[in-house]
Amino acid sequence: MTTDVTTPSAPATSPADLLAAHRDRLDQAVAACAARTFYSAFDESPSPRVYGETAAAEGKAAFDTWLGGAFPLATPGSDGTVASERSPFGFDLGVAYPRVPATDAAVDELMSAARRGMRAWRDAGPEGRTGVCLEVLARLHGRVFELANAVQHTSGQAFVMAFQAGGAHALDRALEAIAYAWTEMTRTPATALWEKPGRGEPLRMEKTFTVVPRGVALVVGCHTFPTWNSWPGLFASLVTGNPVVVKPHPGAVLPLAITVQVCREVLEECGFDPDLVTLAAEDPADRLAAVLAVRPEVRLVDFTGGTAFGDWLEANATQAVVFTEKAGVNTVVVDSTDSFRAMCQNLAFSFSLYTGQMCTAPQNVYVPAAGIATDEGHKTVAEVGAGIGAALDKLLGDDARAVELLGGVVDTGVLERLERATGHGEVLVPSRAVTHPAYADATVRTPLLVGLTEHDAEVYESECFGPVAYLIATASTDRSVALFRDTVQRRGAMTAAVYTTDERVLDDVREAALDAGVALSENLLGGVFVNQSAAYSDFHGTGANPAANASYTDGAYVASRFRVVQSRRHV
Amino acid sequence: MTTDVTTPSAPATSPADLLAAHRDRLDQAVAACAARTFYSAFDESPSPRVYGETAAAEGKAAFDTWLGGAFPLATPGSDGTVASERSPFGFDLGVAYPRVPATDAAVDELMSAARRGMRAWRDAGPEGRTGVCLEVLARLHGRVFELANAVQHTSGQAFVMAFQAGGAHALDRALEAIAYAWTEMTRTPATALWEKPGRGEPLRMEKTFTVVPRGVALVVGCHTFPTWNSWPGLFASLVTGNPVVVKPHPGAVLPLAITVQVCREVLEECGFDPDLVTLAAEDPADRLAAVLAVRPEVRLVDFTGGTAFGDWLEANATQAVVFTEKAGVNTVVVDSTDSFRAMCQNLAFSFSLYTGQMCTAPQNVYVPAAGIATDEGHKTVAEVGAGIGAALDKLLGDDARAVELLGGVVDTGVLERLERATGHGEVLVPSRAVTHPAYADATVRTPLLVGLTEHDAEVYESECFGPVAYLIATASTDRSVALFRDTVQRRGAMTAAVYTTDERVLDDVREAALDAGVALSENLLGGVFVNQSAAYSDFHGTGANPAANASYTDGAYVASRFRVVQSRRHV
Structure with missing residues (x-):
């Protein structure tokens, strides 16, 4: 099951309309996660027959536009820029991003900007937030060839793989995370009537249940799969109400800069604070991730990378829930x-x-x-x-x-x-x-x-x-x-x-x-390989051995990213 | 909705039969958790009209039997006994329990005994484990007057409250935790057929999904609510496949000793290793909980008590998922x-x-x-x-x-x-x-x-x-x-x-x-009080402020107590 061409963006910018526009896709993803059967919302073939004759060239041109220039993103707390990417295919990208220094002042400013829009984002509710996030996926899908080029020339993946693993499959993994979060957020009704039988009149109470965020979420990206490994955590945290600070790997910034750009664009169009999603690019010597991860405002951390830093995060970022994917011996x-x-x-x-x-x-x-x-x-x-x-x-x-x-x-x-x-x-x-x-x-x-x-x-x-x-x-x-x-x-x-x-x-x-x-x-002998996992059906990682403490995507991956706060009154 | 008298135990001892015997109760609890409406499986009235004319006296007599004697439990690694309980109503209980010293040798023995039965318990599957745990609840309900006396004379709760909060309501909270865990474990099917369309024949794979435990679960009990606050974590961990070591508060051991006794009895009848549930009583000077909590085998910790030790656990037991309920200012x-x-x-x-x-x-x-x-x-x-x-x-x-x-x-x-x-x-x-x-x-x-x-x-x-x-x-x-x-x-x-x-x-x-x-x-003005929370409807704690990092019971409380491991093959 595939879509034709890229996903059209919803014309409306009310979050509720966005949810309605993308509702079928959400429902299909939810159903696939429960059945673990095949599903894909984003066609994995970069063929012109699927995406149109001009899509590939336009995407390449869009990518080329960024090279050697300043990427148009504003990050609160940033000071100057940093350009650290070199394509494994042999050239410097030369894209400059706002640099967040690892100083208290800079991080204070970033954290308070990130938190500024939290209340309105919380009040958007599961429906509003899910609508916004699904629209972000649709727009990222509209830029999938540009993203594929960005993933290719940061990670070194060949183009078709970058299109698939870095584009279509990453979008499916993001949708999967949103679907799980949707199920989790909506399993408790927004209101309920509680009626306890008694000797005389029953006790009756009306109860209200509200999904509230945990706090700032930090996503630490990796060099090899900047989108596939970052998007599940990014969207799982965002859709559950948390502002997200994206700290990309210095060698693979562009795919996440594009991601952050699209998130901010949709948030702003819908009337939310764009600083709910920020890019925190660093000079590699700054070790910014270690500084951000232990901030008291940070309550969620998603990390993909080496075992040493992953273990360090698990042991030290104890104020946060930490999701890690580290190394192992397959x-x-x-x-x-x-x-x-x-x-x-x-x-x-x-x-x-x-x-x-x-x-x-x-x-x-x-x-x-x-x-x-x-x-x-x-x-x-x-x-x-x-x-x-x-x-x-x-x-x-x-x-x-x-x-x-x-x-x-x-x-x-x-x-x-x-x-x-x-x-x-x-x-x-x-x-x-x-x-x-x-x-x-x-x-x-x-x-x-x-x-x-x-x-x-x-x-x-x-x-x-x-x-x-x-x-x-x-x-x-x-x-x-x-x-x-x-x-x-x-x-x-x-x-x-x-x-x-x-x-x-x-x-x-x-x-x-x-x-x-x-x-x-x-006994894999045909067109399936041990290193591939299919969204909605295969769990990526188990969380049951030292290579990772989490899995894409299960209930545990989303359930602790928010809390439910209730109020009750007699009726 | 209430049961008549105490719940009859299922006559069968096959886990599948036990699940069938208690299935209606499980289904009702699952439905109530989703709707957040009123439900109770265990009648909160200690009246003879509900429980029979002799139940109260028999329960009191059963409690009295334990006083001044050795409680019949064997704990691997224990050495001698400890008797530390005094009723707030003015007498020493004098019940002696096996004492687990806080030494490496003792804890090694306890941990390896706890893990011995893990594989068979895992292989029992969600159905088998849930059947066993529901039977445990039924038998605890059969001893509810005995438990009420034990709770009264350890916590100091007055009898009716001990019967309710320490008995019936605690059973409801335990059932609620089991219901959430059941929903979580069964949301992924045991097997699925994945079929990906292709140019020629579709790719077809059969996939198997198995719920696996995290490791040893430690439950640290409190003095005031030895059952109500310990049972949710105990049963959430046990039903998801983990062996449970129960470390009671030295002042409130008996209610948990009875609990452990019933767990071991049902496990053994069903052919499982009774050491899947053990009581680790301590001499208060030993600070046994701090020793147990950082053991590498321990992957889950449930704690109710003071902020200092709760914060210590969150910061130091980083090898485990830690669920705490601490102090706050209501x-x-x-x-x-x-x-x-x-x-x-x-x-x-x-x-x-x-x-x-x-x-x-x-x-x-x-x-x-x-x-x-x-x-x-x-x-x-x-x-x-x-x-x-x-x-x-x-x-x-x-x-x-x-x-x-x-x-x-x-x-x-x-x-x-x-x-x-x-x-x-x-x-x-x-x-x-x-x-x-x-x-x-x-x-x-x-x-x-x-x-x-x-x-x-x-x-x-x-x-x-x-x-x-x-x-x-x-x-x-x-x-x-x-x-x-x-x-x-x-x-x-x-x-x-x-x-x-x-x-x-x-x-x-x-x-x-x-x-x-x-x-x-x-505006509570009638028969509902701010300090009461109703199982299946009210979340106890939110996990969203410093008083607790968890809630009874939501998805986050159960989802990370197990993992899903899959296998796949072409068909």
Whole structure:
């Protein structure tokens, strides 16, 4: 189910009219979340047949307009500007954003501006706020090609992936969060009549229930998925009544600057204070997020990024409810397969997609040292490595095709880890530099596959973020399952997968995945990959292991973003 | 709507059968929570007409049996026993419970015993666990008179209140928590078919969703409401799959020992590990709660008690989700009334009920210094004080009737605060000692009403837990409203009330209550009191001000007590 072209904006600017205009979409999203069936409100195909002949060029032109200039946003408390973005495809964006210094005075001003519009926003009620937020999504959808370019040239995602993961799918994840919040806010009626039977007349009371916000919400963006990972928290907090301060990653500001611009535009048109959503760009040396996160006004924090800062937030921002997505060691247990080639192709794709720079990309592949049974006969560990290598060669042999899957390397840290990883074990498949046909200065690499044994725990128990996978020989599949359970319990994981033809093994791995609290993909051989999760159906992260304390999107992700305050009187 | 006599236990001990046996009750509770209308599954009247002629005597006899003996519970890690309870009605209970020392070895043993049965409990699923928990409630209801005696002689609540607040209403609050958890656990289907349209065949996946627990849940009980305040968290955690360690207040162990006994009995009958619910009694000097709360195995903490330890838990038990109910300054804004006598009676009752030892009892009564308009003409502040004094005299003039409302003083700290409070301002209504006709050694006091002005902020901005209320003269009602908003925002409150005949004032106070995040009762003149909240309809606490970070019961109270782990495969 897809929409035609981009979503038309509602002509009206009354929040109630906006809700009415987008009501079908909301209802469909709510229903899909409950059924966990397929749904998408935003077409994932950037094809001219869907979005029109001129959309792509117009979006590219809109993106180009921003380059080398000052982005037109006003942030209270800001002082000067900062321009910190460089495309992994080889050029500086040169877009200047208002810089918020990490000083008390600046942050005081930002916080009081953020809070100024809270009461009117609260009084808009779930209906008004949901209408406004759905209109924001519709307008972001109208700028989806511009956003895709912005995501491509900050994260390094190839264009189609940037359009999908950074545009259409991110919009679906945002809508999902709004749908969950809507359900949660409206589960309690606005008014109720309470009538307690007694000896004589019953006691009768009329009660009023009002959704009230928690306070300022801080969203800390990441470099690799500036929209997909930030929008769920941003919209979940905003729609439940909280002002939102968006602190983007210095390397991926533009997609969130566009987001903030659209939020402010719709808020203002509807008569709300635009400072309900602000962009707090920083000089990277300022460590602004750490300053903002512990402010008493800040009652909600959404963070995607490294484990160290995520753990710090959980331990230190105790005045707030903190939602984190951090790092983990995503695991594949390979026991046996009835389709060796398809398994190797599926794994090769998962390693390659966006150069393995996904929090969901697999890293640790456990294979019994004695080899595995397959439809092509018994395969040794070396043969499994060779099979994956062949699949990678086929997938990435042609540079022009390869770059559309790999995209660019997001930062030098990835290159350094990739370099070091060659010394971690036996290089089964080397990484190679790919020349981008369109961007001569792009940094593009293919995945590295390193052979280890289960004794190399000091290597494979840490996340090596980037295009590095480990093929780990274990004593047996039982041992693989035990390592999987134990490592994920201690080090976390966003995803797990298993390949087996043995029902007993499948049961064991399912049990281990429940114990470890990680989502499991079983025998993926076709067009679904372990690193992909579908909005409304797949939970992204579980909150049940150290990789994340939250999930996109469940009740726990939205329920504590607001409170209900009641009043009562006799009638 | 009430049940006849006590709830019959289901004869079956299969969890599925238990759910079927109690299904109507669950469905009714779920419906009431959504509608916020009146519902009660457990009759609040201790009358023989409801519970039978022998129930009261049998319950008293069952309570008496425990006195001076060893309570038959085994707690892993315990060493020796501890007997620390003294009835506020003047005698030592002398019940000995297994003592858990605050040592690593003891707590290690307790934690591993608690976790031992987790997997089977998880695998019971929402249906099985809910069936078991509903059966526990039914059996606790069968022991409601015994529980009422146990609550009376630990908390000091008078018998009828102990029966209601400690028995029937506590069961309703427990059922409410189970109902919310049931709704939350079952909003995601156990399985779903996902079908994504494509160019050729659609992508089809079967998905499985499993509710998994967070880890060990710690419940820290309080002295005044050992069941009412502990059961919501206990059952919310247990029904969502978590083992529960109950750390009772040393002064109120028996009601929770009975609770734990019933939980273990039903768990064991159904084939689960009884150590899923354990009692961790302590020597008060051990400060066991602080040791348990920061254990890595503990992922959920429910606490009711003082602000200092509650704040400590929120700041230090960062490995857990912490739900706290702490202290606050409950406020009444008196502006005007069309029923002066009824207002004074209503306030007098609220001050007197259980000697003001309720977290919901009003403390700060703001009155304009110029006096108020009433149906009996203009009343000065002194006349308002005198009106409340007259109502207190009428309510409490007869000792035999007074003790049934007041109950006993829970600890010496209350007496000390009461003594000190006479020096805080002008004593408008003195407190007096009441002689209990049945318990010569009972400690019973009537409320103290002290006159202050708005300049005495250092007095009225702190909770003076116990039978102390302040009548505070302010410059105007507008000033009262401003003080109300400001004080509650900074110091918290569980309840607020207003008396006014002026719609503008009512609007202002409602707005202030929303800003301060506190529930408001308007012009209570009859059989409803500000310190009472009704399960399924009234939220107890909001989580929106410093007095509590949670509410009985909303989605936020249950949603983060479990996680959903999925698996998926092609079909």
